[in-house]
Amino acid sequence: MSSSSRGYRVFSWFTLAFSLLVVLWGAYVRATGSGAGCGDHWPVCNGEVVPRAPSVQTLIEYTHRVTSGLVMVFAVVLCVWGLRAHAKGHPVRTGAVLSLVFMVTEAALGAALVLFKMVADNESIARAWWMGAHLLNTFLLVGALALTCWWAGGGERLTWRRQGMTGWLVVGSLVGLLTLGVSGAIAALGDTLYPATSLAEGLRQDVSPTAHILLRLRVLHPVLAVLVGALVVFSAGMVARLRPSPAVRRSAMQLGMLYALQLVAGLVNVALLAPVWMQLVHLLLADVVWIVLVRLSAAGLALGAPRTDVKLKSELSLS
Incomplete structure (x- = not known):
């Protein structure tokens, strides 16, 4: 395996691990009732790019948004690098593209939860549907990243x-x-x-x-x-x-x-x-x-x- 291939494999595992941390922090946001920490504003937080004098809930929610933005950048790099470093037909290209697609839909679902106020004390059945859809997409995202890691390590199509x-x-x-x-x-x-x-x-x-x-x-x-x-x-x-x-x-x-x-x-x-x-x-x-x-x-x-x-x-x- 070339140094470039090893580097891509390491980066794919890093992206997967960082994604899991973001997922866990998202669960922490929900469990602590901090989903409305930035109000119903997205992508800004309470109308500000960087919140001033934030509450604890705002800090929790804002941290989740910052880390979500970082992992989105990693997914873009993973996709572009995967497409450029692997020939057409290589399974890594499929895994990297799917990872980016599900990362985008993950962000869209997270934004929808905030904009439609499906956070904090909202106890509607609609929120349960949204949470189920969010979890489903999260698993698909994690699965796509895991496949990318597998194929980057030499796994067959x-x-x-x-x-x-x-x-x-x-x-x-x-x-x-x-x-x-x-x-x-x-x-x-x-x-x-x-x-x-x-x-x-x-x-x-x-x-x-x-x-x-x-x-x-x-x-x-x-x-x-x-x-x-x-x-x-x-x-x-x-x-x-x-x-x-x-x-x-x-x-x-x-x-x-x-x-x-x-x-x-x-x-x-x-x-x-x-x-x-x-x-x-x-x-x-x-x-x-x-x-x-x-x-x-x-x-x-x-x-x-x-x-x-x-x-x-x-x-x-x-x-």
């Missing part, structure tokens, strides 16, 4: 053609985690808007027919976490058998351990009544689980991945 059971397992796992992530965003919003003073009170809120719909939806997240977890871990094990490359096996093992850790973090989050720091840990683990699943998918669907299903079909046809 993937294909969906003639993948059989492997393709279905991958699609089911990806859709399952995206659905789980959206339910997690809605559950976190409910925790922020309606904090419980005890675990018993929180459980009563979840099952009360008179509770706000955000609280009644909150109970879906742990149920989905168990169901989706079973699907993802089972699918990862099957893909490791069908596409037994070292990268797939390693990713499958990591995925199982990380998902178990994520479930434990979820239980701790519930038991501690969703403190801000635990919400951030829970979200970070969710992002890491998603990154590992994307890497497993890329390795399993790679053009040159070894295929035991093809070998089995060949043996059956000869017998």
Whole structure:
């Protein structure tokens, strides 16, 4: 690998890591109710480019905007560098372009949340839809960046053609985690808007027919976490058998351990009544689980991945 290629790979990982920090800070903005720290102004803050005598909430929101602007610059550099340094047809070009596209839509969704006042104490169901869309785009952005890192490190282009059971397992796992992530965003919003003073009170809120719909939806997240977890871990094990490359096996093992850790973090989050720091840990683990699943998918669907299903079909046809 040339020094230029190594440099691009390092920068792609740096952009991914910085993006995760921005995502976590965005969750901190929501968890602390600081989304209206700059009022309903965007991109300026309370009508000013640099706020004077800002409150704590303004500082939190303004910091998120500054770091979001920086990561946008990194995404532009990643895209331009990727297009210039790689020949036509190289998968890095696709990953870099998709990363920039999802970075732009991420910024647009963030701006819409502010401009439409879907922040702070807004408890409308519309805000839940916006939060779900924001989370969905965040996962797509992180996935595109993870693929760029994978391909920058020499990973082969993937294909969906003639993948059989492997393709279905991958699609089911990806859709399952995206659905789980959206339910997690809605559950976190409910925790922020309606904090419980005890675990018993929180459980009563979840099952009360008179509770706000955000609280009644909150109970879906742990149920989905168990169901989706079973699907993802089972699918990862099957893909490791069908596409037994070292990268797939390693990713499958990591995925199982990380998902178990994520479930434990979820239980701790519930038991501690969703403190801000635990919400951030829970979200970070969710992002890491998603990154590992994307890497497993890329390795399993790679053009040159070894295929035991093809070998089995060949043996059956000869017998």
